Structure formats: C-alpha cells, structure tokens
Amino acid sequence: MKKWAVNKPDRKIVSDLMTSGGITSLAASVLAARGFVNIESVFKQLETNELSDPFLIKDMDKAADIINNAIDDGTKICIYGDYDCDGIMACAILYQFLSENGADAQCYIPERSEGYGMNQQAIRKLADQGFKLIITVDNGISAANEAELVYQLGMKLVITDHHQPGDNLPRAEAVIDPHRTDCFSPFKKLCGAAVALKLVAALDGGDYTMALEQFGDLAAIATIADIVDLTGENRYIADYGIRLIQNTDRAGLIALLKSSGLTEKTISSVSIAFTLAPRINSAGRFGSPTTALKLILSDDLQQAEEIASELEALNSTRKNAENDIISEIYSKINNDPSIIRQRILFFCGKNWHHGVIGIVASKLLEKFGKPCFIMSECNGEVRGSARSFGEFSVFKALTATSQCLEKFGGHPGAGGFTVKPDKISEFKDTLLNYALNEFPIMPALTINADVPINPRELTVDNVRGLKVLEPFGAGNQSPLFLIQEAQVIEIIPLSDGVHSKLKIKIGTAFFFALIFRMSPDELSVHKDDFADFIVSLDINTFKNMESVSLIVKDYRLHGIKQSSVFAASAAFEAFCRNEKLPDAYYKSMLPSYDELKIIYLSIPKQGISFDSLFNSICSKGVNYCKMLAAIDAFTELKLISADYASEKLQRLSVTKKTDMNCASIIQKLHCTATEIK
Numbered sequence: 281m282k283k284w285a286v287n288k289p290d291r292k293i294v295s296d297l298m299t300s301g302g303i304t305s306l307a308a309s310v311l312a313a314r315g316f317v318n319i320e321s322v323f324k325q326l327e328t329n330e331l332s333d334p335f336l337i338k339d340m341d342k343a344a345d346i347i348n349n350a351i352d353d354g355t356k357i358c359i360y361g362d363y364d365c366d367g368i369m370a371c372a373i374l375y376q377f378l379s380e381n382g383a384d385a386q387c388y389i390p391e392r393s394e395g396y397g398m399n400q401q402a403i404r405k406l407a408d409q410g411f412k413l414i415i416t417v418d419n420g421i422s423a424a425n426e427a428e429l430v431y432q433l434g435m436k437l438v439i440t441d442h443h444q445p446g447d448n449l450p451r452a453e454a455v456i457d458p459h460r461t462d463c464f465s466p467f468k469k470l471c472g473a474a475v476a477l478k479l480v481a482a483l484d485g486g487d488y489t490m491a492l493e494q495f496g497d498l499a500a501i502a503t504i505a506d507i508v509d510l511t512g513e514n515r516y517i518a519d520y521g522i523r524l525i526q527n528t529d530r531a532g533l534i535a536l537l538k539s540s541g542l543t544e545k546t547i548s549s550v551s552i553a554f555t556l557a558p559r560i561n562s563a564g565r566f567g568s569p570t571t572a573l574k575l576i577l578s579d580d581l582q583q584a585e586e587i588a589s590e591l592e593a594l595n596s597t598r599k600n601a602e603n604d605i606i607s608e609i610y611s612k613i614n615n616d617p618s619i620i621r622q623r624i625l626f627f628c629g630k631n632w633h634h635g636v637i638g639i640v641a642s643k644l645l646e647k648f649g650k651p652c653f654i655m656s657e658c659n660g661e662v663r664g665s666a667r668s669f670g671e672f673s674v675f676k677a678l679t680a681t682s683q684c685l686e687k688f689g690g691h692p693g694a695g696g697f698t699v700k701p702d703k704i705s706e707f708k709d710t711l712l713n714y715a716l717n718e719f720p721i722m723p724a725l726t727i728n729a730d731v732p733i734n735p736r737e738l739t740v741d742n743v744r745g746l747k748v749l750e751p752f753g754a755g756n757q758s759p760l761f762l763i764q765e766a767q768v769i770e771i772i773p774l775s776d777g778v779h780s781k782l783k784i785k786i787g788t789a790f791f792f793a794l795i796f797r798m799s800p801d802e803l804s805v806h807k808d809d810f811a812d813f814i815v816s817l818d819i820n821t822f823k824n825m826e827s828v829s830l831i832v833k834d835y836r837l838h839g840i841k842q843s844s845v846f847a848a849s850a851a852f853e854a855f856c857r858n859e860k861l862p863d864a865y866y867k868s869m870l871p872s873y874d875e876l877k878i879i880y881l882s883i884p885k886q887g888i889s890f891d892s893l894f895n896s897i898c899s900k901g902v903n904y905c906k907m908l909a910a911i912d913a914f915t916e917l918k919l920i921s922a923d924y925a926s927e928k929l930q931r932l933s934v935t936k937k938t939d940m941n942c943a944s945i946i947q948k949l950h951c952t953a954t955e956i957k
Contacts, residue, residue, distance in 0.1 A: 281845055281891055282649060282834050284814060286729040286762045287313035297322075304745025306737060306817075310759040311749070313730040326756060328516045331488055334478040338463035343415075343438050343454035344482040350413050351378065357385040358411040360402075362418040362472070363392050363564030365557050365572075369502035370417035370440075370476040372576040373495040377480045386411075389569040392635055395663065396689060396696050398426035407433035416440060418472025420450065421459075422689050427451045440475050442508075444675055444691050467513040469755075473502030474517055497524040497533065498576065504549050505557035507693070509755025518751045522547055532575040535584035536560075539592045549751035550758070562594035565635025566601070601633045605640050608632075610925035617912070617924040621853040623715040623722050624672075625652040626708050628664075632656035638665035638694065645669065649725035651677075653711065655699060662699040669693065670723030672715070680718075681710045724846065727834050729762040729814045735789035738828045743817045763813040763830070765838045766793075771800045771807060782832075784813075792820075793830040802926070804889035810838040837895040845894070848904035855949075863956045870949040871906040876940055878902055879910040883920055883931045890927040913943035 289312030297308035301319040316322045334340050350357055357378065361371035371387045378385040390402060397419040403426055406414065413436050420427070420439035427450035430437045437452040442459065449455050456475060458468040470478070477499040481491040500521020503514050510518055526547045528534060537543050540555045563572035567590070575587040609627050613619050619626075625644055632640075634656055641652040645667045651674070655664035666674045673692035678685065684707035688697035699707050715722065752758040763786060770783040777799040784793050793813060795803070805811045813835045820829040836842075851865055871879065882888075882896045894907055911929065914920040917938050921930045940946055 281836060281840075281842070281849075283724045283726045283846055284729060284762075284834070284842060285726045287731055289313040289731055293317055303748055304742045306733075306742045306759070306761075307745045307748055309731040310746070326511055326515060328512050331478070331481075331492075331513050331516060332466050333486060334482040334488075335486055336465040337456055337458055337475075337478060338460050338465070339454035339456050340479070340482050343440070343456055343479060346413070346436070346438055346453045347378075347415065347479075347483060351381055351383040354384055355413050356409075356411045357383055357413045357415060358406050359385060359387045360398060360406075360414050360416045360419070361387060361389040361569075361573075362396065363389055363569035364418075365505035365560045366472045366502040367418035368560060368564070368569055368572050368576065369473040369498040369505075371573055373473055373476045373480060373498050374415065374417055376494070376577065377483065377491075381483075387570075387573060389564075389573060391568060392564055395687075395698065397687075398423040400426060400429055403429050403433065403435075407435055411435060413438065417476050418442065420452075421445045421455070421457050422450075422687075424448065424450045440472070440479055442470050442472050442475050443689055469509045469511070469514060471499075471502050471506040471508045471514075473499045473506075474508075474514065477517070492520055493524075496521040497528060497530065500525065501552055501556060501560070504552045504751070504753055505560070507553075507754045510549065510751055510753035511755045515751065515756065518549060518753065522549065522552070522751060525552075530576075531581045531584040532578045532587070534581060535578075535588035536575065536591070538585065539588040549753045553753065558598070559588075559591045559595045562591055562598045562635075565633070566594045566597045567591075598636055598639075602636045602639055602643075605629065605632050605636065606643065609640070609644065610923075613925045614923055617922075618856055620648055620650075620924065621856045622712060623650070623719065623857075624711060625650050626711065627653075628655040628657060628662070628704055630656075631658050634658070634663055634665075638667065638696070641665050641667040645725070650722070651715075655704065657704075660701065662701075662704060664697050664699060666690070666695045666697070667693065669725055672719060672723050677711060677714055680714045681707055684710055727760065727814055728757075729760045731761060733761040733763060735786040735791075738786075738789070738791065738817070740819055740826045740828060743819055743828050746817065758816050760814050760816055760833055763815060765810050766813060768805050768807055768809045768811060771803065771805075773800050777801070784811075784830075791828065791830055793832050795832045795835070802928075804892045805835065805837060811835050812838050836891060840891070840895060840898070845904045849908065852905045852908045855952075866949060866953040866956060868903065869905045869909060870946070870953055871902070871910050873940065875902050875906055876910050876913070879907055880914060880919065880931070883914075883929050885931045885933075887928055887930040890929065893929060909945050909949060912945040913940060916943050916945070 289309050293312040294308045297311055297319060298305060311322055359371050359374050361367040371389060375385055375387050414430055415438045417440050419441055421441035421443050427437055431451060438454045439452045440456040444459050445457055458465050458470055477491050477495055481488045484490055500518045503517050508514055525533060536556060540559055542551055542555060560572045563569050571587060575584055578584040608629060625648060637654045637656055641654045645652045651668035651672050653664060653666040655662050668674045674695040675690050675692055678688040678695050678697055684700055684703040686698040686700050688695060690696060746759055766784040766786045768782055769785050772781040774781050780795040780798055780800045780803060782793045784791055814833045815830040818829045818831060820827050851861060854861055878897055878900050882893055894904055911922055915922040919934055920932055
C-alpha cells in the first residue's frame, strides 16, 4: 500500500483563478492545490517567455572566447559527452554548431563499459589523436584527476555540466555549471543539453534565435528525459521544442517517430519521456551511444530509418533485461523478506546489465517506496546506480560512504557509483547506518492527489482544459485526482489480460478506469467492491465520440485508514530490524491464537492480496501489524505461500496440526512482550 496525500484547495482561490486566468475548474483547482494564489504567481513560477542571458552563467564568457578562438585557429576539438539521452543530445547540439561554423571537431562518447564521465584511457587516446581542446558536455564537474591529466598531456579543457560540484572544481579554462556556488545565473535546474544550448547561444554572441530554432528540439528531449524540473526556463525549452518536434524536418526524429508509432500523433512530454527517450537511451545501454548520435545527426532518411530500427531492437532487449533482473530480485525478496524491511533497498547481482540497473532501481523505488541502491558485479568490478526521493539525497548518501567507493556522482534523486573491491558489505553497512543516523524516520514515498473530484466535474471540456498546464514532468507533474467510494461494476481484461479496465459507478454516473500492467487476476478489488482511486484524466475518442477516460495511478478498498496501516507497518519493520520500540507496542503486535485463526481462515486457496486480506480482517479488530506477523509465521510453518514481492498470499493444503508458537516471529514477539512485563 502506498501513502496518499490529498490536497483540498481553497474554493475562493479556485474561483479567482478561473475568472482571472480564463481556465476551467479542474485546471484552477490543480493550481490552487499546488499553492498558487493568483494568476500572477502562476506565471512567475511556471512560465517564462525567454531564456536568461547565457553570459550570466559563471565562466560562459571565458568558454565562448576559448572555443571561438579554437574555431578560428583550426584547433582540433573533442566534444566529450555521456552515453545517456541528455549527453547524446548535448553532443549533437555542440557538434552540429561547431561543424557548421568550420570547426575541426569530433565527438567522443564513452561506452557504458568505460563508466560515467571522463576516464584516463580515453584522455590518453585523444591526446595521441592530436586533440588540443576537450569540451565536456553533461559531465566533468567531478573529474579532478582526469582534468590534471588533460593538462599533463598538453591539452586544454572546458567543462560544461549540470551535476552538483564538489568542494574543489577541476582544473579547466572554464567551468560552466549553474550549480557552482559562485554562479549567479537566475535558473539553476538545467540539464546538460540545455547548458550546451546556452553555450551555443553564447558562441553566437548571446542571441538565442539560431540556437532555439536549430536545437530546441534536442534540448527539449534531453530536458524531459533527464527529469529536471519542468518549471521556468526548462518549461520554456520543453514547450518550444515539443512544437518543433511535432513538425520536425530532422531525418533522425522523423525516423524515430515512425519506428516508435508516434507519426501523426500529438507529441507531448509524456510521449517523449516514455517512448522517444527510452529508445535513444537503449543505444548507450545495449549498443553504442554513437548509434543514437548518428541517428540525430543524420540527414539521410533511409539511413535514419535503418538506425531507428536498430534502436527499436535494442529497446526490446532492454525491456527483457529489465524483466530478468526484476525477476531475480523478486526471488531474493521472497527468499528473504527482511531485505525490503530495511530503511533502504540494497541489491547486488552477478552480471546484471549496467545499462538497466538504474531503470530497475526506479521501478523498485516506485513499488516499495524506499530509496534503492543496485549494484552489478562483473569481471571483478562492482558498479551501481541509485534512486531516491524526498529529503534522502543519493549524492549526500554516496558522499557519506565515499570511503567505500572508487568514484561516484549524481544529484539528490539519482546517482552512479563504483564500489571498491571487497567493500560491498562495508558499503551496505555504512549506508544503512547513514540512513539510521540521519533519518530515524525515513521519508515516505507519497502519491499526491491534487484534489478530490466529483462526477459532475468529469466532462470532456473540463478535462481538455487541463492542457493549459502542459508540458508535464518533474516539478510540474501531470495532475492527479482522488475518486472516493466508487463501486466496481465490471472488470474487463485488456490485451489478453495484460491490462485491466474497470467499469465503475461514482454516485449515479458510470466511467471506465484503466489499470495498466495489471491483469484482472492481480487486482485486489473485485466486482461490487467499493474502492478509492487516484487517477489522471484523459479524453478517449472512439468513432468520433469523445469521453472522459480515467487512468488509475493507485487504488485501495474504501474505508482503510492509511495512518494506522503505515504506523503498524513501520513498527513491524523496526521490530524486524531489532530497533527499540515503545514498550506498549509489543503486546499490540503479538496476535492471539483466535486472531491467528481469523487471519488464516481469511486466506483462500485461490489466493488473496495483502490489502484484500487486511480489508477482510480489520473489521474483526485485527490490526495490520498482527497481520504481518501472522503472514511471516504462516509462511515459515508452510501453512501458506507468500509472494512478498507482489504481496500475494495463498493457503496451502495442510494434513496435520501446527503449533504456532514454533514460528520464530511469534517466539520473538512473545519473548519481548514477556520481558517487558
């Protein structure tokens, strides 16, 4: 079960926003729920009509002078990129500009096997090839040792990056990073390609006209793919670029849109994030990032279509690799459920593909609601990727455990790292201690619904009015709405049972709600149940008829008190970690014989979800903590099978009596409660 938070906007503010902004009630409700009190505050935070002067970024003037002089002198320039979508787009932007202006320039994008950022072997190779100036894009801010090598080999360096800098900057002719403490540019949350876009504008004298017209599409894709906040200047870049993509004449994008099924469809931040970006990223994950770079730079449609087809195949390979790793992790969890009861999730596997462990970390974070650190051990090297949320910063956690790491980088929400040989256990212990000491109460991953909604508001025109808030992304999420006490009338399988469609009744009105990637058999609601839903809204068109469609983000049976469930779950996990709890807790966590019987008899042979089980027993006075203890006990004694990863239970056939006091969790709870007495 995930934690929900539901905003309740001030209706007067909603009314004022509708009047002053000329927007629909849903759009106004969302803005009011997000803290906007008038239409002026909306424009101030979300909107901008221009990009700030590129020369406001520290060292931008130095970089422009160095690079323009290198162009004039015929200096051999290397653009040193990164293998993800942001790095590839940044490379394409700067390379295309430099080459069109007569520069002797080439790109170098390290393969994923080389690791993130600059590496000494590549630098030596570039020196041997006669390069005299290296310009990094989307990397370099933490490459102090590599920067020194650049100068030892007689080259010069310009760094452009957007990641958090350390205490000391690398040696370079110019270090362009909006996050520098001495950089006073007004907007900080740019991606690497947007920084490259600003560099191009600076090289063109500071005017953005050419930069945006030629490269706004690429900067938009990178901005959305890199999950930077879509507010302020990023929102401007994304909106400008999306319009370019919709009418693109760039051969690479035409081919990519065709291969991914987006031709003739409306392009949005969602289609870029979940359709275009993964295909671009697949090159760096399962092939070579230069393949995606060639696609973007191609001016031959036939060649571009061939490359796009190659990326399509790589993307399918990526999906299969993801599923294989997740299956292996789920097996680990089911063999040892204590793994998911730690403050953070920590997994290490053999030969897991480095190209997808970050994606897997994101999916596990979303599922289990905890920061996730995943490592893959391959040929004696242990490389990892981490994802987090809220106040738990990946970058700070990696900094705190740096004695176990060969290198690391990132930002609060994500990071990459390499663990020193034989330091995996120490890294895990240090990480867990950091979480314990810095976050006695860990942040809870929360689904935020903007506003409760009633069926009268679910009209096509009202839903269409939400488009004024686009583009959606980090910092300006797609609106979510709470629907309460809807009755499930019918459950319909879609795509051979891969997805589910629910016909629900809200008051006296009927709607269809789509639940993706969950079959009817996996649902924890059934026909005639009353449930609460958090949904996004869309417009469905069928036979020229439009109707409102609900896309389910999360759901739960109506009537469950989440505060009690989360408090009980947190207490149980703390008990499993041997952490001290208030004395009164232990007795309330220990199920009696009668309660164990109630729980056991509520688990059918055909199976049930954790949530459905709790819904059936909570009315009988059994709390969530006792249910979790009972599940562990029944599983240990082989009375049930428990899939902890998917939170499913199934009663097993039993031929003899079982003493519940033999279960280790019951013994531990009983002993602790007895000692306190």
